[in-house]
Amino acid sequence: MALDTLQIRNRYLALYDRYGALLTDHQRQVLDLHLRNDWSLAEIASNQGTSRAAVHDIVRRSTRSLEDYETRLGLLKEAGRRRRAIASLERELSGLKQRMANLGA
Numbered sequence: 471m472a473l474d475t476l477q478i479r480n481r482y483l484a485l486y487d488r489y490g491a492l493l494t495d496h497q498r499q500v501l502d503l504h505l506r507n508d509w510s511l512a513e514i515a516s517n518q519g520t521s522r523a524a525v526h527d528i529v530r531r532s533t534r535s536l537e538d539y540e541t542r543l544g545l546l547k548e549a550g551r552r553r554r555a556i557a558s559l560e561r562e563l564s565g566l567k568q569r570m571a572n573l574g575a
Contacts, residue, residue, distance in 0.1 A: 479505065482501075482505055482533055482536065483505050483506070484546055485533075485536035485537065485539070485540055485546060486501055486502075486505055486506075486536060488539075488540070488545045488546055488549075489535075489536050489539040489540065489543075489545075490502075490536075492535070492539055493532055493535060493536075496528070497528060497531075497532040497535070500514055500518070500525060500528045500529060500532065501529065501532050501533075503517070504525075504529055511525045511526050511529065
C-alpha cells in the first residue's frame with residue numbers, strides 16, 4: 471500500500487473513530503469492514519449480497535460525510551492542535567528541569 475494511501479486510510483480511521491456514531495448503522499457496518507477489517511469492496515459486496523458498485527457508493531458517501539463532519543466540527547483538527555501544544559509544554563518543562571538541575575549542581 472502506498473504511503474499516501476496509508477495516510478488517507480489512517481485519516482479515515484481517525485474520522486470514523488470521531489464521527490462514526492453519526493453515520494447510519496449500515497454505513498458504519500460497511501466502513502468498519504472496509505477500514506478496520508481491511509475487506510475489499512468485492513468481499514463486502516459478497517457478504518452484503520449486493521454489488522461492488524453499491525458498496526463503493528456507500529464507502530464514498532460515508533467518507534464524504536465524515537469529512538463534512540470534520541469540516542463543520544473540527545474535532546480531529548482540535549485534537550492535533552492539543553497534541554502539539556502538550557508536546558511543546560513537555561519540551562519546555564524538560565528544559566526547565568534541566569536548568570534547575572544545572573543550578574543545583
